[in-house]
Structure formats: structure tokens, C-alpha cells
Amino acid sequence: MEENQNPVYKNKDYGQSRELLYSYENDGQYKKTVGFHGEPDRIILQQAWDLFGERIEDARKRVKAGKVSPVVYYMEKNLLDPMNLGMIAGISLWRVKWHFRPVVFNRLQEKTLKKYAKAFNITIDQLKNIE
Amino acid sequence: MVKLDYKHRQAGHCESGVTSNLLNYYHFQISEPMVFGIGAGLFFSHLPFLKMQHAPTTSFRVWPGMVFNRSTRALGITTINHRFRNPKDAMNRLNEVLDQGIPVGLQVGTFHLPFFPPEYRMHYNMHNMVVYGYDKETYFVSDTLMEPVVEINYDDLARVRFAKGPFAPQGRMYYPVKIPAEVDFKPAIIKGIRKTANNMIGVPFPLIGVKGIRYLSGKMRQWERKLGPDKASYYLGQVLRMEEEVGTAGAGFRFIYGAFLNEAADVLNQSWLREISFEMGENANKWREFSYLGSRNCKKRGKPEQSYDFLADMLLEVADREEKIFRKLAKIN
Numbered sequence: 001m002e003e004n005q006n007p008v009y010k011n012k013d014y015g016q017s018r019e020l021l022y023s024y025e026n027d028g029q030y031k032k033t034v035g036f037h038g039e040p041d042r043i044i045l046q047q048a049w050d051l052f053g054e055r056i057e058d059a060r061k062r063v064k065a066g067k068v069s070p071v072v073y074y075m076e077k078n079l080l081d082p083m084n085l086g087m088i089a090g091i092s093l094w095r096v097k098w099h100f101r102p103v104v105f106n107r108l109q110e111k112t113l114k115k116y117a118k119a120f121n122i123t124i125d126q127l128k129n130i131e
Numbered sequence: 132m133v134k135l136d137y138k139h140r141q142a143g144h145c146e147s148g149v150t151s152n153l154l155n156y157y158h159f160q161i162s163e164p165m166v167f168g169i170g171a172g173l174f175f176s177h178l179p180f181l182k183m184q185h186a187p188t189t190s191f192r193v194w195p196g197m198v199f200n201r202s203t204r205a206l207g208i209t210t211i212n213h214r215f216r217n218p219k220d221a222m223n224r225l226n227e228v229l230d231q232g233i234p235v236g237l238q239v240g241t242f243h244l245p246f247f248p249p250e251y252r253m254h255y256n257m258h259n260m261v262v263y264g265y266d267k268e269t270y271f272v273s274d275t276l277m278e279p280v281v282e283i284n285y286d287d288l289a290r291v292r293f294a295k296g297p298f299a300p301q302g303r304m305y306y307p308v309k310i311p312a313e314v315d316f317k318p319a320i321i322k323g324i325r326k327t328a329n330n331m332i333g334v335p336f337p338l339i340g341v342k343g344i345r346y347l348s349g350k351m352r353q354w355e356r357k358l359g360p361d362k363a364s365y366y367l368g369q370v371l372r373m374e375e376e377v378g379t380a381g382a383g384f385r386f387i388y389g390a391f392l393n394e395a396a397d398v399l400n401q402s403w404l405r406e407i408s409f410e411m412g413e414n415a416n417k418w419r420e421f422s423y424l425g426s427r428n429c430k431k432r433g434k435p436e437q438s439y440d441f442l443a444d445m446l447l448e449v450a451d452r453e454e455k456i457f458r459k460l461a462k463i464n
Contacts, residue, residue: 013171015210016248017248017276017277017278018278019141019143020141020142020143020275020380021143021380021381021386022143022164022380022381022386022387022389022390023386024386024389024412024413024415024416026412026413026416028405028412030386030390030393030412031410032143034141034278037250039426039428040371040375040422040423040425040426041375041376042281043426043427043429044368044371044372044375044376044425044426044429045250045372045376045431047364047365047368047429048184048365048368048369048372049440051185051365078242079184079242079252079253079254081182081184081185082295083297084254084297087295087296087297087299088295088296120463130196
């Protein structure tokens with residue numbers, strides 16, 4: 001493992017904090033070291049961010065094409081899945097999935113929209129029109 | 132304004148780090164591995180039907196909250212645990228306790244924590260940190276994952292304490308109130324080791340403990356054929372993230388546990404424990420090697436020694452090693 005060397009990520013905001021790690025040398029000594037993430041950790045973290053980035057981009061395209069409702073885009077943007085979104089917004093899982101259809105979403109009541117807006121921490125206007 | 136003279140020390144694992152720091156504030160000397168071992172934190176489970184971040188959940192530790200509860204109970208320390216319905220009550224109670232000069236441990240959700248490094252930005256509601264003072268709207272926080280101490284404002288703190296979703300913290304706060312003058316570590320350590328050994332080899336359920344590692348190994352062989360290369364690689368990455376990233380101090384807590392066995396050998400005066408601690412260290416290095424080769428696989432540098440079959444064989448070897456270790460540990464007295 002690399003130690004005390006700040007690896008370069010695709011996004012410069014990442015990997016700025018040092019962590020405490022335990023390690024074992026084969027002579028029977030346990031050691032504590034404070035250091036940056038090593039290369040293996042960087043690869044697997046980058047893999048997750050890449051996947052989330054792709055999912056967000058994909059959701060944006062599908063919303064623009066009118067295939068799914070903006071709820072999907074904001075759900076991906078907040079790294080949620082339908083079950084977690086349901087728990088956070090206080091709407092049952094099946095209703096959340098039902099609201100993924102643009103037709104259904106367009107005739108939603110103000111009350112329900114408010115719940116989503118609160119869960120995503122945005123206004124209703126933003127919820128209806130994605131950037 | 133209250134600002135207690137609390138000593139912040141960085142730790143590998145949030146909950147045992149918080150417990151050890153809280154007890155050290157009352158001049159009760161206990162290290163982080165010791166808390167982790169007595170609280171029987173080591174575990175393994177692979178739950179393919181429970182998805183987290185679009186991949187099956189693999190866990191290397193017990194249920195959150197258990198390490199604090201078990202370790203303090205085994206040492207005879209009285210603690211107070213609170214949960215709340217409404218954020219205002221929770222924050223008022225926090226202020227009252229801080230006014231009495233008691234640092235408080237909190238369970239929080241990580242997604243809205245403003246000081247958290249962005250690589251950990253995910254919905255994880257089982258993080259632990261300590262608040263040791265406040266000044267009007269600003270709270271002073273010691274988060275064992277972070278190198279420096281940090282600050283957080285009232286609204287953010289109320290928000291993370293009442294994060295929603297699975298395992299919602301509901302404003303949970305906890306602190307030790309009464310520590311006995313003399314504590315005997317020996318029975319606590321023996322109890323902790325027995326509990327861990329039972330968790331790892333004694334549970335008659337195939338997804339838990341050593342059997343769980345073998346189960347994961349079997350599943351891993353099928354991933355590429357069933358899911359295709361991209362998804363298989365993401366699933367493997369998820370196992371590795373759970374093993375190395377989420378505050379495990381490396382190799383899915385195996386290093387911490389080895390350090391605990393090393394300390395326990397001194398306290399109990401049983402030298403065979405030290406040999407087992409070395410075995411545990413070698414086993415942890417094997418896990419490390421697994422994550423190293425696995426991450427190469429995730430980068431799609433497909434070589435025969437990084438294929439899923441090879442990694443699965445490695446897991447089987449690790450499972451055999453751990454089974455041997457815990458069969459020996461189960462006989463402790």
C-alpha cells in the first residue's frame with residue numbers, strides 16, 4: 001500500500017482526508033498509521049462514483065425524452081433507491097414506483113409534490129423542471 | 132458556551148473509537164481494539180437479497196449500537212441511551228447534558244454531514260460521533276474518522292440526527308454515567324471472545340460467519356456468467372468497499388481484532404492467545420491481498436490470477452483459516 005501520498009482522483013475534491021489504518025507486519029507487530037487511501041481503495045471508490053455518474057446522466061436523458069418522471073432523476077442524484085426514497089419522503093414503495101411514469105407524475109397533487117420536494121431539499125418548481 | 136476538555140483521537144472504527152474516547156475522558160484507560168473485542172464487533176454476513184447502492188450487502192461487523200452496549204455492560208459501566216420523537220426535544224436534551232459537563236455520543240446519518248469527506252457521501256445512518264461543547268448555534272464535534280476536530284451548526288446537526296431511511300437514528304444519544312472504581316477486564320474479554328467465536332462458527336445459518344464467507348465465494352463464481360462483466364465487477368467492488376472503506380481500519384476489522392487478541396494475551400496472561408493473534412494478522416493480510424487483487428480485477432486488467440474463480444478460491448482459504456482460529460478461540464476459559 002502506498003502511504004502518505006495523496007493519490008490523484010478524477011475529481012480533485014476527493015481523497016483530501018487522511019484515515020487511521022491498522023496493519024500487521026509478519027514479525028508480530030500491529031501498527032497504526034495515518035495516511036491517504038492507497039491505490040486499490042482509489043480504484044474501487046472511483047468505480048462507484050463512475051456508476052453513480054452514469055446513472056444520473058442516463059436518468060437525465062430519459063427524463064428529457066419523456067420516458068420517466070423527474071422523480072427518477074432526483075432520486076439518482078441523491079444516490080437513493082426507490083425503497084430509501086419511499087422511507088425518506090413518507091410514501092409507500094409502490095406509489096413511488098407508480099410516480100415514475102410521466103403521465104402519473106403530471107397529475108400529482110400539490111401535497112405529494114411537496115413531500116418529494118422536501119425529501120430532495122428543492123422547490124416544487126425545480127422538481128417539475130430539471131436543469 | 133460550553134467546551135469540555137475532551138481529547139480527540141482518531142480511530143479506525145467509528146463506534147469503538149467513540150466508546151474508547153468517551154471512557155478515556157473519565158480517566159478509564161481502554162484502547163479502541165479492546166472495546167471492539169469486548170463488544171464482540173467482528174462478524175461476517177452476505178445478504179444477496181438486501182441491496183445497498185445497487186449491489187448485495189456484505190457486512191463485516193455486528194449491528195450498530197451493539198459494540199457500545201455490549202462492551203459497557205460487560206465492564207459494569209452504567210450508560211444512558213435516549214431516543215426522541217422530535218428534533219427540538221433532542222437538541223434541548225443534548226444542551227442540558229452538555230451543560231452538566233458530559234460529552235455525548237450521537238448516532239447520525241452521513242449524507243448531510245457538511246464536514247464529511249465527499250468519498251463517503253452515501254445514505255448510511257449508523258455513523259457515530261461525539262459532541263463535546265456548544266456555543267449558541269455552533270456545536271463542537273469530535274468525529275473519529277476525521278483527523279482534526281470539527282464544528283457543525285444547529286440546523287445541520289438536527290437534520291443528521293433525524294436522518295430518515297433504514298436504521299433511522301431517531302436522535303439517539305448515549306453517554307456513560309457511572310464507572311466502577313475497579314474493573315476486572317478478564318471475564319469481559321473471555322465473554323467477548325466466546326460471543327465472537329459463536330457468531331462466526333456457531334450460527335446454524337448459511338449466510339453468517341465462516342459459512343457466509345464460503346457462500347459469498349460460491350456466489351462470486353456465478354457473477355460473471357449470470358450478470359455480465361460490468362455488473363459482476365461492480366458487485367465485487369461493493370464487497371471490497373465494505374471491506375476497506377466504510378471505517379473498518381482495513382481488512383474488514385480483522386486487523387483491529389488481531390490487535391485486540393494481542394492485548395488480551397497480556398491481560399489474561401495466556402500466551403497461546405498471542406500466537407492466535409499472529410494467525411489473525413496473517414489472515415488479515417490475506418484479506419488485504421484479496422482486496423488488492425480484486426481491485427485490479429475491477430480495473431479490468433483481466434489476468435488469470437485475478438479472475439473470479441481465483442478470488443473465490445482465496446475466500447475459501449480465508450474461511451478455512453478463520454474457522455481454525457475461531458475453533459481454537461471458542462475453547463477459551
